[in-house]
Amino acid sequence: MAGESLGVEIVDAALAEKAAPLAEKLVADQVASKLTAQDPTLWGPDAESESAIRLSWTTLHKSSRPLIGEIAALRAELHAEGVDRVVLAGMGGSSLAPEVITGTDDVALTVLDTTDPGQVADALAGDLSRTVLVVSSKSGGTVETDSHRRIFAKAFAASGIDAARRIVVVTDPGSPFSKLAEEEGYRKTFLADPNVGGRYSALTAFGLVPSGLAGADIARLLDQAAAASDVLSADSADNPAIQLAAALGAAHAEGAEKVVFADTGSGIKGFGDWAEQLIAESTGKLGTGLLPVVVEGPGAPGFADAKSDATAVAIGSAIEPAKISVTGSLGGQFLLWEYATAIAGRLLGINPFDQPDVEAAKKAARALLDNPDALKGGEQPSNVDGTVQIFGSEGVATEGKLADVLRAFLASAPENGYVSVQAYLDRLDDASAALLRPEVAKRSGLQTTFGWGPRFLHSTGQYHKGGHQNGVFLQLTGAVEHDLEVPDRPYTLGVLQHAQALGDGQVLAEHGRPVLRLHLTDRAAGLAELVRALQEVDA
Numbered sequence: 001m002a003g004e005s006l007g008v009e010i011v012d013a014a015l016a017e018k019a020a021p022l023a024e025k026l027v028a029d030q031v032a033s034k035l036t037a038q039d040p041t042l043w044g045p046d047a048e049s050e051s052a053i054r055l056s057w058t059t060l061h062k063s064s065r066p067l068i069g070e071i072a073a074l075r076a077e078l079h080a081e082g083v084d085r086v087v088l089a090g091m092g093g094s095s096l097a098p099e100v101i102t103g104t105d106d107v108a109l110t111v112l113d114t115t116d117p118g119q120v121a122d123a124l125a126g127d128l129s130r131t132v133l134v135v136s137s138k139s140g141g142t143v144e145t146d147s148h149r150r151i152f153a154k155a156f157a158a159s160g161i162d163a164a165r166r167i168v169v170v171t172d173p174g175s176p177f178s179k180l181a182e183e184e185g186y187r188k189t190f191l192a193d194p195n196v197g198g199r200y201s202a203l204t205a206f207g208l209v210p211s212g213l214a215g216a217d218i219a220r221l222l223d224q225a226a227a228a229s230d231v232l233s234a235d236s237a238d239n240p241a242i243q244l245a246a247a248l249g250a251a252h253a254e255g256a257e258k259v260v261f262a263d264t265g266s267g268i269k270g271f272g273d274w275a276e277q278l279i280a281e282s283t284g285k286l287g288t289g290l291l292p293v294v295v296e297g298p299g300a301p302g303f304a305d306a307k308s309d310a311t312a313v314a315i316g317s318a319i320e321p322a323k324i325s326v327t328g329s330l331g332g333q334f335l336l337w338e339y340a341t342a343i344a345g346r347l348l349g350i351n352p353f354d355q356p357d358v359e360a361a362k363k364a365a366r367a368l369l370d371n372p373d374a375l376k377g378g379e380q381p382s383n384v385d386g387t388v389q390i391f392g393s394e395g396v397a398t399e400g401k402l403a404d405v406l407r408a409f410l411a412s413a414p415e416n417g418y419v420s421v422q423a424y425l426d427r428l429d430d431a432s433a434a435l436l437r438p439e440v441a442k443r444s445g446l447q448t449t450f451g452w453g454p455r456f457l458h459s460t461g462q463y464h465k466g467g468h469q470n471g472v473f474l475q476l477t478g479a480v481e482h483d484l485e486v487p488d489r490p491y492t493l494g495v496l497q498h499a500q501a502l503g504d505g506q507v508l509a510e511h512g513r514p515v516l517r518l519h520l521t522d523r524a525a526g527l528a529e530l531v532r533a534l535q536e537v538d539a
């Protein structure tokens with residue numbers, strides 16, 4: 001349950017045996033206590049300058065306390081004005097933690113981490129007279145978040161609402177958003193601790209402001225982290241973070257580079273989606289890393305039948321065939337996984353605080369936005385089956401029926417590789433796209449990830465380009481019925497979404513990865529055709 005004490009159990013005896021010497025060495029090197037003391041030398045000289053400005057997360061359970069009162073005061077003020085609907089615009093580290101925190105506490109938060117015009121239009125269609133928009137961006141330069149800000153500011157104004165009174169900003173000191181907030185007179189700006197990276201920021205203003213405004217119990221969350229901090233700082237083989245990092249490191253050394261997450265009754269909602277970014281973006285670089293695979297439950301393909309390339313991890317009680325089980329409160333698990341990921345980074349020999357390959361896809365999308373002809377004109381599919389247009393990167397076979405194309409595509413994946421299904425669609429209206437993950441996993445026999453674009457670009461996107469190069473990529477794009485203007489920008493949201501899909505596809509192809517893009521000219525019909533076609537592909 002969400003309140004229980006922190007624990008890591010390495011259920012698999014062989015894995016426990018291999019992890020033990022790694023754990024002993026971590027204890028002897030005093031890694032846990034040095035990490036708590038924010039020692040930037042733990043990842044070698046190349047990582048030192050970055051680590052020196054990325055380690056404040058080890059003490060956030062103390063330093064974030066003053067935020068509790070500030071957030072409660074703002075919430076009370078807003079409620080007194082009848083404003084009780086919270087919409088959060090933020091990508092990756094600026095929205096994944098609030099989504100888990102509010103989901104676990106069962107309080108409503110509308111998260112905008114999409115460029116899908118339909119999904120954004122749905123959020124706009126909510127009662128604006130009761131809405132506050134939290135604009136969260138560490139860098140203050142994320143195009144999706146800035147687009148949401150522009151769209152909502154215009155919609156507030158069009159409804160006769162003073163937009164400035166309804167926009168709250170969370171950002172780093174000195175960022176473009178902090179300047180803008182001042183210029184525009186936005187209601188309040190929370191400046192976050194700049195010495196914490198986005199994916200380690202769950203217990204900073206990024207995690208706490210939207211969650212607290214929505215009504216989650218953020219004081220309890222910090223208490224939970226505080227209760228975990230001593231045990232996580234201990235140079236002891238009983239330290240759960242040492243155990244977890246050693247187990248993941250030992251498994252990786254044996255060829256298990258994927259970590260498959262299933263919830264087994266943790267009481268935490270959607271923990272895997274948060275852990276996914278932390279692990280993928282932190283470790284997936286220099287051709288190595290751990291690929292998180294979030295599955296639907298312990299019976300799902302990928303977990304139930306995990307092979308030697310994957311470690312099944314239960315979030316909650318140990319259920320067969322999990323090799324590791326992790327229990328504990330949400331606040332405790334945030335801190336545990338942050339410690340374990342940073343320590344695993346040391347075992348893998350990488351810098352867990354940079355994301356060197358994320359920028360490439362952003363750059364490619366920007367180039368496409370600057371050249372709208374490349375996006376609109378002359379984009380002829382190689383093949384069409386029903387409502388599905390088929391596009392393939394070089395070397396990807398696109399002939400025949402959709403089922404033939406899928407069969408050939410899945411067969412082209414290397415042994416022990418993975419399939420990444422990437423849906424640039426509406427997470428709510430096209431929710432059935434997520435059913436493709438287990439279908440593809442079953443048909444291919446490969447570990448299969450699923451991500452909503454562009455959300456995953458800020459999460460597993462780093463791993464795809466920087467991690468083990470054995471993925472094949474199935475992109476889904478869809479027709480846009482009602483596009484949305486982005487005020488004072490030369491593109492619409494739909495065009496941005498398309499540029500993001502094509503831009504990332506280009507970068508993946510440049511890395512020599514196979515990319516199959518299926519464009520659904522009718523989303524609902526196309527998704528149904530796709531499921532039918534997959535069912536024709538033999539397991």
Ligand SMILES: O=P(O)(O)OC[C@H]1O[C@](O)(CO)[C@@H](O)[C@@H]1O
Nearest residue numbers: 091092093094137138139142198
């Ligand atoms: O908070 P920001 O600066 O908008 O960034 C959002 C996300 O984008 C990334 O930089 C990757 O693109 C993540 O590391 C980060 O959490």
